[in-house]
Amino acid sequence: KNWTTELRYQHYDKWPEDYIKQLKKQVSQSKWRLNYHVQPETGLLNDPNGFSFFNGKWHLFYQSYPMGAVHGLKSWFHLTSTNLIDWQKEGADLLPDSPYDSHGVYSGSAFPLDDRLFLAYTGNVRDNDWNRFSYQMGAWMDQNNQIEKVQLPLIEQPPKGYTQHFRDPQIFVYQNKYFMVIGAQNEALEGKVLTYMSTDLQNWELQGELDFSEHQMGFMVECPNLVFVDGKALLLFCPQGLEKEILPYQNIYPNTYVVANEFDSENNRLTNPSSLKNLDEGFDVYATQAFNAPDGRALAVSWIGLPEITYPTDREGWAHCLSLTKELTIKEGMLFQNPVAETKDLREKEYKLHGQLHAEPQAISTSIENQYEMNIEFEQGAKGKLTLLADQKENTGLELSFDTERGTMIINRENVGISFGEEYGNQREFSIPQGPLSLRVFVDSSVVEIFINDGEKTATARVFPKESKNDILLSGSQSSFSGKLWTLRSTK
Ligand code: FRU
Structure with a gap:
């Protein structure tokens, strides 16, 4: 298919029913479909949006272009859940059907108020010369999931001195006021986070640039989120074009964070902010959305996919997925990310793993499907290599090399398929604490999420193995290993 601009922005209802039927059929034949991760039925999924708890359920939307694996006319696709692991498809989508969002309902957040959920998003508009306009929009969803848009923009224009790259509003409440952080670009083409304040969710007053770092944040900041975790303020965001001297990273754009003592709303700054850090040490995490849930947890979901990169499923008519739901905690100023406790409900059959590391690779599991969780522990001093999605004869698989003496880990996906x-x-190389090592690994067909030392580091990778590559190999020295493996049920 030749994805011209015209085709990508053609309205959904202009596509023949037969086209969608064919596309569904094509997608269902993909051998890389996932079993317990959220994935698009057809087309492209990107950012998680509107993650919230409302009306007794978890709500989660995602950026969706259903007609193909390209970035086209975007809408919000709505999911609900009672346990954060089984997600049900809802009918109510937020569609690009107003003059203020004619070229896409872009990313945003949700905030419950009384018996309605307020959705804040960016309306993307192009004029005849393809100039961009960005409006910050609102919509109300009732308890029957009926959505009614607020007709006029909440914020009509970027403030003076900023370009139309102005998007991804996140609403949070702080000291009885509503705040909104928005990704922005100034006219000198520098990435910024702008803060707005409101007392009624409708009238928003500019507070200025959020001060959280002495460094330049590249040419644009996407998807900023400010959440409050264990008494600290945590800013998650995606700087585009960030200098690698400020933060080493290898992905096209990183998803980063800063931990600060607090949000000083008077002065619109984060006090005593940490240096910038990578949220994930792997290959594919972007546009993570977090919120403070009413049960006291800080929860996050990431887009597992990156802008401007083609993926092997593109030619099958679908692309990308969402991460597991992660709980964020902060201990001694350090961020930890772990799958929410509910994730254990996916477990089915349990297998025990134990033995000694040897130079010669040993298969610790061979014939299970690539749909499992594995927890494995090594002693201080361990050096080794764990190969997932492996074929021992062909010497292929996703390799995780660890050296607990040097405190390093390398993930290599060169030989996966x-x-x-x-x-x-x-490959991605990063530091791990010297000492005992624990790995919690989730494998689901074409995605791997790794949580290291109780979530002190995470590493996520899409991988596209050839058929039936499901050995798990282990080699190394100076340690025993012990752990468990569970097959996980499908959530479809
Ligand atoms: C991030 C992003 C957002 C934007 C959305 C459009 O991946 O570019 O900034 O709102 O995707 O789909």
């Missing part, structure tokens, strides 16, 4: 995104490198 269909490679992609190689221009950004096939």
Whole structure:
């Protein structure tokens, strides 16, 4: 298919029913479909939006272009859940059907108020010369999931001195006032986070640039989120074009964070902010959305996918997925990310793993489907290599090399199957604490999420193995290993 601009922005109802039927059929034949991760039925999924708890349920939307694996006319696709692991498809989508969002309902957040959920999003508009306009829009969803848009923009224009790259409003409440952080670009083409304040969710007053770092944040900041975790203020965001001297990263754009003592709303700054850090040490995490849930937890979901990178499923008419729901905690100023406790409800059959590391790779599991969770522990001093999605004879798989003496870990996806995104490198190297090592690994067909030392580091990777590559190999020295493996049920 030749994805001209015209085609990508053609309205959904202009597409023949037969086209969608064919596309569904094509997608259902993909061998890389996932079993317990949220994925698009057809087309492209990107950012998680509107993650919230409302009307007794978890609500989550995602950026969706259903007609193909390209960035086209975007809408919000709505999911609900009672346990954060089984997501049900809802009918009510937020569609690009107003003059203020004619070229896409872009990312945003949700905030419950009384018996309605307020949705804040960016309306993307192009004029005849393809100039961009960005409006910050609102909509109300009732308890029957009926959505009614607020007709006029909440914020009509970027403030003076900023370009039309102005998007992704996140609403939060702080000291009885509503705040909104928005990703922005100034006219000197520098990435910024702008803060607005409101007392009624309708009238928003500019507070200015959020001060959270002495450094330049590249040319644009996307998807900022400010959440409050264990008494600290945590800012998650995606700087585009960030200098690598400020923060080493290899992905096209990183998803980063800063931990601060508090949000000083008077002065619109984060006090005593940490340096910038990568949220994920792997290949594919972007546009993470977090919120403070009413049960006291800070929860996050990431887009597992990156802008401007082609993926092997593109030619099958679908692309990307969402991460597991992660709980964020902060201990001694350090961010930890772990799958929410509910994730354990996916477990089915349990297998025990134990033994000694040897130079010669041993298969610790061979014939289970690539749909499992594995927890495995090594002693201080361990050096080794764990290969997932492996074929011992062909010497292929996703390799995790660890050295607990040096405190390093390397993830290499060069030999997994269909490679992609190689221009950004096939491996990621990062530091891990010296000492005992624990790995909690989730494998689901074509995605791997790794939580290291109780979530002190995470590493996420899309991988596209050839058929029936499901050995788990282990080699190394100076340690025993012990752990468990559970097959996980499908959530479809
Ligand atoms: C991030 C992003 C957002 C935007 C959305 C459009 O991936 O570019 O900034 O709102 O995707 O789909």
